[in-house]
Amino acid sequence: MSNERTPRRGVLLIVASPSGAGKTSLCRRLMADHAGLELSISMTTRPIRPGEVADRDYHFVSHEEFQRLIDEDAFLEWADVHGNRYGSPRAPIDRALAEGRDVLFDIDWQGARDIAEKCPDDAVRVFILPPSLEELRRRLVTRSQDDDEVIERRIQNAKGEIAHCDMFDYVFVNDDFDRSYAELAHIYHAERSKRRRNLWVAHYRDALLNEVV
Numbered sequence: 001m002s003n004e005r006t007p008r009r010g011v012l013l014i015v016a017s018p019s020g021a022g023k024t025s026l027c028r029r030l031m032a033d034h035a036g037l038e039l040s041i042s043m044t045t046r047p048i049r050p051g052e053v054a055d056r057d058y059h060f061v062s063h064e065e066f067q068r069l070i071d072e073d074a075f076l077e078w079a080d081v082h083g084n085r086y087g088s089p090r091a092p093i094d095r096a097l098a099e100g101r102d103v104l105f106d107i108d109w110q111g112a113r114d115i116a117e118k119c120p121d122d123a124v125r126v127f128i129l130p131p132s133l134e135e136l137r138r139r140l141v142t143r144s145q146d147d148d149e150v151i152e153r154r155i156q157n158a159k160g161e162i163a164h165c166d167m168f169d170y171v172f173v174n175d176d177f178d179r180s181y182a183e184l185a186h187i188y189h190a191e192r193s194k195r196r197r198n199l200w201v202a203h204y205r206d207a208l209l210n211e212v213v
């Protein structure tokens with residue numbers, strides 16, 4: 001019997017939350033633990049933060065460049081979030097899907113909605129809730145990457161984002177980080193194992209059924 005486990009359809013794993021709930025931290029750990037998982041690096045018009053690396057954390061572009069990319073239909077989805085524009089470039093995602101690879105998205109609820117509409121068989125939507133809005137504020141302040149006005153705007157927007165959690169496939173509270181990470185990893189592993197993603201199963205089954213014993 002062959003040990004071949006291809007072809008397969010990749011998972012588009014979308015992780016969304018209000019700003020500060022911890023999705024980027026959880027996504028980074030998932031990436032570190034899963035060599036085959038590819039991060040969708042978004043384009044944004046937001047200014048780069050201290051500690052961020054261009055083309056690793058985001059592709060930072062001007063408003064004009066972002067608009068040009070919209071006009072060229074270069075995004076699978078894009079949205080206005082907290083006063084800036086963010087979008088998921090289409091080409092790397094198409095490439096990954098064609099090769100049966102999995103892609104991770106750290107995006108907002110609008111992007112999750114749009115990708116699920118366009119790729120209903122591939123998208124898996126996970127929403128992360130904060131333990132409380134007070135804790136959300138504490139995390140944003142402790143992160144020390146945004147000024148007070150930006151933090152306030154993000155906290156004010158949090159309720160509007162939390163209100164959309166019903167459209168997600170999985171929802172959990174990021175209270176204890178390790179427990180939350182285990183939950184996210186379990187979701188990813190279970191989704192990877194779904195039979196409809198593993199197109200090789202039919203060939204494998206036939207080989208077993210034809211095996212002479």
Ligand SMILES: Nc1ncnc2c1ncn2[C@@H]1O[C@H](COP(=O)(O)OP(=O)(O)OP(=O)(O)O)[C@@H](O)[C@H]1O
Binds near residue numbers: 020143180
């Ligand atoms: N379970 C947790 N307990 C305490 N602190 C946490 C937990 N998870 C994440 N954090 C911290 O909270 C801060 C915000 O986390 P992170 O940047 O991952 O949030 P985010 O949801 O990605 O925010 P944004 O949408 O603005 O990118 C970080 O300083 C991170 O280390």
Ligand SMILES: Nc1nc2c(ncn2[C@@H]2O[C@H](COP(=O)(O)O)[C@@H](O)[C@H]2O)c(=O)[nH]1
Binds near residue numbers: 081087106110
């Ligand atoms: N719809 C999209 N949302 C995105 C994308 N990339 C990031 N985001 C979300 O924006 C906010 C703010 O991010 P920050 O890095 O400025 O703190 C957060 O919710 C991100 O997940 C995208 O391509 N599309």
